[in-house]
Amino acid sequence: MATAKHSEKTEVCDVEGCSSDSERSFNYKQVSETNLKLKPGDHRQVHLCKDHYREFKKQTKKSRDLDRIF
Numbered sequence: 001m002a003t004a005k006h007s008e009k010t011e012v013c014d015v016e017g018c019s020s021d022s023e024r025s026f027n028y029k030q031v032s033e034t035n036l037k038l039k040p041g042d043h044r045q046v047h048l049c050k051d052h053y054r055e056f057k058k059q060t061k062k063s064r065d066l067d068r069i070f
């Protein structure tokens with residue numbers, strides 16, 4: 001197992017009330033366009049766990065497909 005690049009500690013999800021390990025990180029701007037509530041603080045990079053990443057994806061997809069009505 002090569003763990004040389006894993007010097008960074010695991011980040012925690014930045015969504016309020018969530019303490020899961022983050023899966024990915026995004027621009028604050030991208031995340032602020034969704035209605036995910038973030039923990040107070042200065043977020044340049046927002047970390048999202050698996051669940052909130054899915055939520056984020058759902059919401060960003062929704063705004064992109066806004067003109068498509070089902």
Ligand SMILES: [Zn+2]
Nearest residue numbers: 013018049052
């Ligand atoms: Zn989360």
